Amino acid sequence: MRIDVITIFPGYLAPLREALLGRAISAGLVDLAVHDLRTWTRDVHQAVDDAPYGGGPGMVMRPQVWGEALDAVLALDERPARIVVPTPAGRPFTQATAQAWSGDERLLFTCGRYEGIDQRVVDDARRRDLTVDEVSIGDYVLVGGEVAVLVMVEAVVRLLPGVLGNPASAEQDSFSDGLLEGPAFTRPEVWRGLAVPDVLRSGNHAKIARWRRDRALERTAERRPDLLAALPEDALDDADRAF
Numbered sequence: 001m002r003i004d005v006i007t008i009f010p011g012y013l014a015p016l017r018e019a020l021l022g023r024a025i026s027a028g029l030v031d032l033a034v035h036d037l038r039t040w041t042r043d044v045h046q047a048v049d050d051a052p053y054g055g056g057p058g059m060v061m062r063p064q065v066w067g068e069a070l071d072a073v074l075a076l077d078e079r080p081a082r083i084v085v086p087t088p089a090g091r092p093f094t095q096a097t098a099q100a101w102s103g104d105e106r107l108l109f110t111c112g113r114y115e116g117i118d119q120r121v122v123d124d125a126r127r128r129d130l131t132v133d134e135v136s137i138g139d140y141v142l143v144g145g146e147v148a149v150l151v152m153v154e155a156v157v158r159l160l161p162g163v164l165g166n167p168a169s170a171e172q173d174s175f176s177d178g179l180l181e182g183p184a185f186t187r188p189e190v191w192r193g194l195a196v197p198d199v200l201r202s203g204n205h206a207k208i209a210r211w212r213r214d215r216a217l218e219r220t221a222e223r224r225p226d227l228l229a230a231l232p233e234d235a236l237d238d239a240d241r242a243f
């Protein structure tokens with residue numbers, strides 16, 4: 001997978017070259033290129049923003065600079081790219097989104113700042129039949145798109161074959177079965193007077209699986225009843241319903 005990121009703060013994306021993601025890049029599983037938007041400015045001040053039409057607070061990012069940047073970065077590789085625009089006004093980015101995008105050949109992230117990017121940049125890309133997804137990583141407001149890109153790239157790249165040491169981790173993700181992950185324990189058996197649940201040390205794999213499923217159902221019902229309500233009809237078996 002090729003990943004391009006366009007931003008006025010390239011340094012914000014440095015963490016993508018650390019740890020697991022850094023190893024995925026070194027292993028050639030991911031090609032990452034970060035581009036400074038100001039490369040495509042033409043004025044001495046390298047202006048990327050201007051006042052909003054219609055008035056209102058803040059500034060809006062200029063379409064000309066973004067249009068030239070997008071055209072240039074898209075042209076760097078003939079593979080079709082999904083253009084991703086982080087925005088508070090986007091469709092929710094979920095585990096299902098990450099799963100879907102993990103099958104893409106190329107992702108191109110556009111990091112806005114100020115009050116966002118002139119809408120015509122997205123409109124122009126879409127009318128050229130480019131795939132453009134405007135996405136939100138949560139119902140809170142960030143200062144720019146860079147942090148959202150760190151989140152989305154990590155969620156997508158960890159799903160690529162060969163990235164996680166143990167593929168089962170991704171298959172048993174929270175949300176992979178529509179439920180939250182239950183509690184996890186490791187040594188010591190007792191810590192500050194708190195013991196590991198006996199069932200987990202029983203060696204009885206059927207009982208352990210049942211216990212873990214019950215804890216996941218319990219946690220989901222308590223913290224995310226919306227996820228429980230959204231489960232497909234056949235997602236819960238009789239034992240689940242009995243819980």
Ligand SMILES: COc1ccc(Cn2ccc3ccc(-c4cc(N)[nH]n4)cc32)cc1
Pocket residue numbers: 086087088111112113114115116117135136137138139140141142143144145146148
């Ligand atoms: C119109 O209201 C605002 C519009 C933009 C901003 C700041 N900003 C500029 C670009 C940008 C990209 C993504 C996000 C973002 C994404 C999520 N889930 N929260 N915040 C925020 C962003 C503040 C307010």
